[in-house]
Amino acid sequence: NPNLTLEREDFSLAWPPRGQHPWRQEPAIIDVPYGVPHLKPEPLVLAPGGEFQGRFPIPVGVRGMLTGMSILIGNYAGASNGTLVLRLTDDGGHSTRIHVPLTNSQDNTLLPMTVSQGDIPLQGQDRLFFQLRLDGATHPLALWAYPLDKRWGHQIPGHEDRALRIQLHVMESSS
Incomplete structure (x- = not known):
């Protein structure tokens, strides 16, 4: 039931x-x-100029068109600059790229990222592959990763038992 939470098991x-x-x-x-x-x-x-990649799980039952996502970031020394580039790909060959300037980003907040080209229809996939890159920056960027077991972790090499804080923005299909 889409009126109930996926966060807890109490059917609230x-x-x-x-x-x-x-x-x-x-x-x-x-x-x-x-x-x-x-x-x-x-x-x-x-x-x-650095990058890393991984695969994150998609909650069961999510259907519709991915229009964007948000990711929890932290700014070093109160400043971030450059552009965060995100590439998402599913196992069916659909992919999208998102470019977000970090000039006005805020520390310890979810950074909204809107899809501008490429579509990923969510149709019951288990996971999405992601690649994050920081272009044109002079300061590093922190991506907050929470402890989790390897099964549910985001399969980031060297951090397999960690999960990024991600929200998907999905335009749900009417069917």
Whole structure:
């Protein structure tokens, strides 16, 4: 039931609501499993010109068109610059690239990233492959990673038992 949360096992109502209102044309915001929020995350440092990759799970039952995502970032020394480049690919060959300037990014907040080209229809895939790169920057960027077991981790080489804090923006299909 899209009115219930995926975060807890008590069948409570989801907040914010997961179901989309048919009269609204806005994407649903869906959390990707990232572990226990009260556990201390560690920063994964993305150096200027650096990149890393992995695969994150998609919650069961998510269907629709991926219109963007948000990722929890941290700025070093109160500043970040350059462009964060994200490439997402599914096992069916669909892919998209997202470019986000970091000039006005805020420390320890979810950075919204909107798809501008390429489509990824979510149709029951288990995971999405991601590649993050920091271009044109003079300061590193921190991506907060929470402890999780390897099965649910985001398969980042060297950090297989960690999960990034990610929210998917999905325009749910009407069927």
